[in-house]
Amino acid sequence: MGKDSGTGYVISRLRRFDDKAVYVAASSRSKPELPAETKEKWQRLVNHVAVALRQPHALITRLDQDTLYVFLHNETEDATFIKYDRFPLGLGVYCETTLSGDTVNFVPDSLSDEAWKDNPSVEFSLISYIGVPIRWPDGELFGTLCALGDKPMPEDRALLEDIALFKSIAETDLQLQLEKQETTSHKRQFDTAISEVHHRVKNHLNILCSLIQLDMACDLSKEEFVAYQKKLTSQIKGVAELHTLLAYEGHETVELSAYIRRMMENWIKAAPNRQVRLDASLEKLEISGRRVVYFGMLLNELVTNSFTHAFGPDHPDPTITLALEDLGETFRFTYRDNGPGFRASLDSCPAQSLGITMLFEITVDLGGRVTQEEGPGASFVFVLPKLL
Template identity: 25%
Template structure:
């Protein structure tokens, strides 16, 4: 997997790290006996003091754009090399520069780099007197420079890891979405066998009876009673064909809407009751096979401007999770899905009466790859995906409550319109 490219300009240094750098600069200024030790930060079109030593005679405050050290530091950034100036007043290159004219005549500075070789800024010391910096001074500043760059590397790689994890989770969501659709296809295909088989049987039987009646009519053996019996059989067959066609049509319509929502994943207006009915209809074969009773209680007319495909994905994961984990060895198996408006939010509740979750396991169930069925084919991604979808896409929250042997209760708070919040 390719790592994500990070823009260092978007990274913020934590207060604890800044405090650590402050201690370093204070120590450097004390050991080398200079009035100013600085860490500067390069920003578009400017250079500012990021951390400044608390030393006597230091004219630089944090956040300032220093003039007297600017030329020195700009040279370090431009050349990407260390710079040592013992006395700018006697150095032909620096004589007459703003640095010398404004009092800071000696300087030693090093560039600070991010892991991707972009420049953070400089680490430097300045003095208003001539200062021939000894090799030990240079080594000391180099050691502290390395410490600061290690902190920058940790900050960079930590953000990179977060971005990579987010990208991986998004890919997992997509993969799991397709797997969910695949399971629904299998379930619906199996469920369609019954109504389609009944339609074929009725149509075939009706055709045979029409053939018999046609033969009787041709041989003048058709009686009024026989014709009446045929009409009754034909009416019953048509009614059965109509019922089974409606059943097949409902299954296909539910799956078609789910497939469209899962493929497009677009925000649109939808009635929550219809979305819940679509997913429960599509998962009906699995629920019936596992003898699970499903009750749905959605506030009539509850309309959301959100992502129905992701709502379906969340519910499909929860139903699959209950069937896989909650009902082993239980005779009475029940799932309840309810929802009602609460201001500009929807409170969606998912409950089952399964085995529940142990208290020591409960804090970890949303962690990626956590499963209580190691080696049992479970990847431990179901609830991690639920949490990611709810927070990152639906902009909602989820609270899980569970007591061993008393089932689970997921309470979701979802905005009616995520983009309006």
């Protein structure tokens, strides 16, 4: 017996009637326990199997690591089999051969069969057997459904058809139990995801509120206030785009190049009477959904500066150049425009100086670094970690 690390199954060694060793995957710990109502139904099933096949013993066995035990037996006064009786694998009992295949194992009379005449069950006068393996929907073995007798069984095709029908009933029940477990698991995951969404939206709104308070601490002219309104609108849209991507992709990371393109498309569409050209070379890479919020703030500040200060009405060819490079655990993002350049003083307020202050502070908070390069135009290079 051993553990298969790839599947989580226990690997059990069986001994077939032909004395061959067979290894099967069974006893995964991820399978649900059968509820009482299913066990009651199966009890009626094994009772019916004994009657329908006209045999004194009908069993459902279960494979548990290196043993096979009696899960249920037909209700009878005969004490040959007791519930939870265990048989170590390797003895060569009928059910071991049944487990090693996918078809009906039919032994009409073991005493007249050279391959079966010495099997351990003969000692208990169980000379006839018919059984089928029972499997979970993913193919993992549950155990067997079988009937045994102390007299030879007639070689009747109806017996084979009946046992196959009973097998399908049991395996349908296993499928229903697995689907119920998966539904419950999905519901828990859904509830957790909804809670996470509420928490994330709250945090993102708090970030926006903090930015608003920071901006409003400065005296704004009428023109600056109009520009500020546009910037705030773009920040809100940026958070909305993030949640759209998270909902679409269904996991905790976001493909950053797609997010950047959607943000830039929104900005360019909203540009009043300006044909802004985008020159983007963006590698695909995944980053944390939480980190994208802050990256969106950085991008928003850069684009706001370009549209507000770099691209005047007389600019002949307003262009934003972007580059995104995957560096392994980090990534490099380069932003350039072809305006007059970013010449803000960190002592002035608000306009460009507040924006550039935010660029540096957010970058440091994210554990990255930013370099402001010489023009022409505004040029910044960010190196940031992918995950929080």
